[in-house]
Amino acid sequence: MAEVHVERRDGVALLTLDDPARRNALSMDLCAAIVGAVEELEADEGIGALVVTGAGPAFCAGADLSQLGESRRDGLKAIYEGFLRIARSPLPTIAAVNGAAVGAGMNLALGCDVRLAARSARFDTRFLDLGIHPGGGHTWMFQRAAGLQATMAAVVFGQAIDGPEAERVGLVWRCVDDEELIDTAVAMAARAASAPRELTQRVRATILDVASIDDHDEAVERELVDQLWSMDQPAFAERLAALQRKISSSD
Numbered sequence: 372m373a374e375v376h377v378e379r380r381d382g383v384a385l386l387t388l389d390d391p392a393r394r395n396a397l398s399m400d401l402c403a404a405i406v407g408a409v410e411e412l413e414a415d416e417g418i419g420a421l422v423v424t425g426a427g428p429a430f431c432a433g434a435d436l437s438q439l440g441e442s443r444r445d446g447l448k449a450i451y452e453g454f455l456r457i458a459r460s461p462l463p464t465i466a467a468v469n470g471a472a473v474g475a476g477m478n479l480a481l482g483c484d485v486r487l488a489a490r491s492a493r494f495d496t497r498f499l500d501l502g503i504h505p506g507g508g509h510t511w512m513f514q515r516a517a518g519l520q521a522t523m524a525a526v527v528f529g530q531a532i533d534g535p536e537a538e539r540v541g542l543v544w545r546c547v548d549d550e551e552l553i554d555t556a557v558a559m560a561a562r563a564a565s566a567p568r569e570l571t572q573r574v575r576a577t578i579l580d581v582a583s584i585d586d587h588d589e590a591v592e593r594e595l596v597d598q599l600w601s602m603d604q605p606a607f608a609e610r611l612a613a614l615q616r617k618i619s620s621s622d
Contacts, residue, residue, distance in 0.1 A: 375404045376426075377412065380563030381555050382419040384412045387426055394432035394553030395425040397475050399446075402453030409456050419564030419571060422556045423457060423483060424467040430492065451507045452473065457531065458482030458512075461572040467533075467556035468492040468543070474501075474509075481512035486543040487559070488534035489552040494542060495531040517542040525591040567606040573597045 378385040386408055388395040395401070397466045412418045425431050439446025453474065457464055466483035471493045480494070488494075496513075498505045505526060513522040520565050521540045525531045534546040547555050563571050577597055601607055 375401070375408050377408055379418065382417060383422060383555065383560040383563045384415075384418045385422045385424065385557060386412070387424050388431060388453065389426045391426045393435070394429035394471070395476070396435045397447055397453045397479070398435040399438045400429075400450065401448055405453045406456045409460055413460060413462060414473055418462065419566070419568050419607050420463045420465070420524065420560035422465045422467055422553070422560050424469050424553060424556070427469055429470040430466075430468045430472040430489075431479050432471060433474030433476050433497070435509075447506060451478075454479040454482045454507065458544050461575065462470070463560065463571060463575055465556050465560050467552050468494070468537075469549070471495065473497050475507060478507045478509050479510065481509070483517055485559070486516075486537075487552060487556050487622070488537050488543040488546045489549040490534045490546060491536040491549050492537065492546070493531055493544075494525070494537055497529075498524045498526065499529060506520070513542075516518045567604065570601055570604065570606065573600070 373530075374389050376387045378387070380600070384610060386405070388401060388405070390396070390398070390401055406477070409421070412421060426596050434447075434450045436450075439450075457479065464483040466480040467485045468480050468486060468488045470489070470491060472480050473495045476496050477494055477496055485548065496505065496509065498509070510522060510526060513526065517540050532540065532542060537543040538546040545555070574597075577594060581593055584590045584593065
């Protein structure tokens with residue numbers, strides 16, 4: 372039965388899709404397991420960031436379209452929820468792409484805030500090859516991550532992208548050796564998890580909000596609200612005092 376495994380490390384949850392026999396394809400069961408796991412992690416105050424990966428050799432081979440049921444619309448929306456629930460999470464998220472990310476599997480990676488790729492990673496939209504239109508916000512997320520030309524090349528012209536090329540075009544933040552992928556992703560996520568949880572989530576929300584703001588003055592006002600809030604929090608006073616003590620001791 373499709374399932375996910377969750378491992379907790381230094382305030383980071385490592386969520387692994389674990390259906391390797393089906394290359395972690397997004398079935399109804401697997402999507403439900405993802406949704407349940409994310410909701411549980413969001414309720415855990417000890418978790419400050421989330422890393423998503425797949426049990427090898429694939430990251431996620433796309434959607435299992437054999438389970439859509441009588442209403443294809445409802446079935447597709449249920450499949451979408453597997454990756455959209457992660458995209459909607461207030462937790463900072465990193466996709467550690469360890470192998471093939473195909474179709475909806477790419478959506479799972481694109482729905483994360485940051486993507487890291489193993490050298491053996493492969494991004495392949497493959498929608499046109501299957502005679503199906505992209506879905507789940509694929510073209511929108513792809514353009515926001517890597518721009519119009521990369522999206523056209525991959526989606527319309529069928530160009531698969533390996534790990535190093537994904538870094539070159541901006542689809543991923545970094546490409547690393549396969550054996551370093553998970554440790555690199557967890558260490559990066561731990562930096563976010565080490566900050567006060569609500570502060571990190573507010574900063575993440577601000578970054579997403581200001582992406583749609585064209586006016587600098589409006590962006591200043593948007594940030595000011597949360598900056599003032601942060602200065603009233605105990606963590607700010609504590610960390611400022613610690614910094615002042617460190618400066619004083621170095622004199």
